[in-house]
Amino acid sequence: xxxxxxxxxxxxxxxxxxxxxxxxxxxxxxxxxxxxxxxxxxxxxxxxxxxxxxxxxxxxxxxxxxxxxxxxxxxxxxxxxxxxxxxxxxxxxxxxxxxxxxxxxxxxxxxxxxxxxxxxxxxxxxxxxxxxxxxxxxxxxxxxxxxxxxxxxxxxxxxxxxxxxxxxxxxxxxxxxxxxxxxxxxxxxxxxxxxxxxxxxxxxxxxxxxxxxxxxxxxxxxxxxxxxxxxxxxxxxxxxxxxxxxxxxxxxxxxxxxxxxxxxxxxxxxxxxxxxxxxxxxxxxxx
Numbered sequence: 001x002x003x004x005x006x007x008x009x010x011x012x013x014x015x016x017x018x019x020x021x022x023x024x025x026x027x028x029x030x031x032x033x034x035x036x037x038x039x040x041x042x043x044x045x046x047x048x049x050x051x052x053x054x055x056x057x058x059x060x061x062x063x064x065x066x067x068x069x070x071x072x073x074x075x076x077x078x079x080x081x082x083x084x085x086x087x088x089x090x091x092x093x094x095x096x097x098x099x100x101x102x103x104x105x106x107x108x109x110x111x112x113x114x115x116x117x118x119x120x121x122x123x124x125x126x127x128x129x130x131x132x133x134x135x136x137x138x139x140x141x142x143x144x145x146x147x148x149x150x151x152x153x154x155x156x157x158x159x160x161x162x163x164x165x166x167x168x169x170x171x172x173x174x175x176x177x178x179x180x181x182x183x184x185x186x187x188x189x190x191x192x193x194x195x196x197x198x199x200x201x202x203x204x205x206x207x208x209x210x211x212x213x214x215x216x217x218x219x220x221x222x223x224x225x226x227x228x229x230x231x232x233x234x235x236x237x238x239x240x241x242x243x244x245x246x247x248x249x250x251x252x253x254x255x256x257x258x259x260x261x262x263x264x265x266x267x268x269x270x271x272x273x274x275x276x277x278x279x280x281x282x283x284x285x286x287x
């Protein structure tokens with residue numbers, strides 16, 4: 001499945017549901033010499049469009065709106081055997097999704113720091129055609145499901161050009177010498193490791209926001225830290241939409257104030273424990 005996400009081109013339509021809210025989207029994805037280009041178009045309700053190149057958002061009608069997850073977040077290069085330390089896996093049989101034969105894999109966590117999954121994997125290509133995410137009470141948190149899919153090049157290569165309302169998203173890297181502290185959590189769920197780190201500004205000249213992505217190979221969460229300034233106030237918060245939880249904490253280092261936010265598809269108690277552990281240490285990073 002992880003290999004298919006990196007190598008398979010296609011065009012299709014899918015349904016995405018969380019917290020009882022449905023969206024329907026078309027997707028065009030082309031894998032070529034210039035990387036992976038992907039365009040998503042919301043097909044019901046308000047017009048929304050996103051274009052990504054190698055996973056980076058290039059343009060969007062509204063970059064702040066959620067895009068859903070068009071594929072499972074199985075990390076490239078992960079050894080499935082390693083996942084068995086944190087999850088139990090079962091072959092639940094076969095069925096059909098989008099008129100294609102799939103195998104259903106049930107994945108149950110061995111602790112309370114992650115959610116359970118059902119993955120419906122295409123026999124021919126290995127692509128994920130449907131996924132369910134449920135909590136410890138078996139409550140459905142998220143559903144992703146293709147309704148149609150085509151691997152014909154004429155289908156997936158013609159819909160990749162953005163529309164006029166797709167506005168360019170520019171992310172500015174900080175200049176050399178800018179100090180941006182990376183806050184290292186003193187606790188993260190077992191099995192999660194630090195992957196990508198970034199420092200960037202959406203507004204051009206700052207403030208610069210750091211982001212750190214942690215993953216266990218199947219599930220991930222991101223830690224964002226942004227400076228508040230001495231005169232700004234921010235409240236600690238906890239919010240949840242479907243499987244996605246966001247927990248924020250105010251922090252202070254060298255008399256400066258920051259807002260740290262943990263965002264990811266993990267149980268709220270795990271996100272809160274990560275956020276609470278941030279007050280114990282800070283790691284400085286110079287760019």
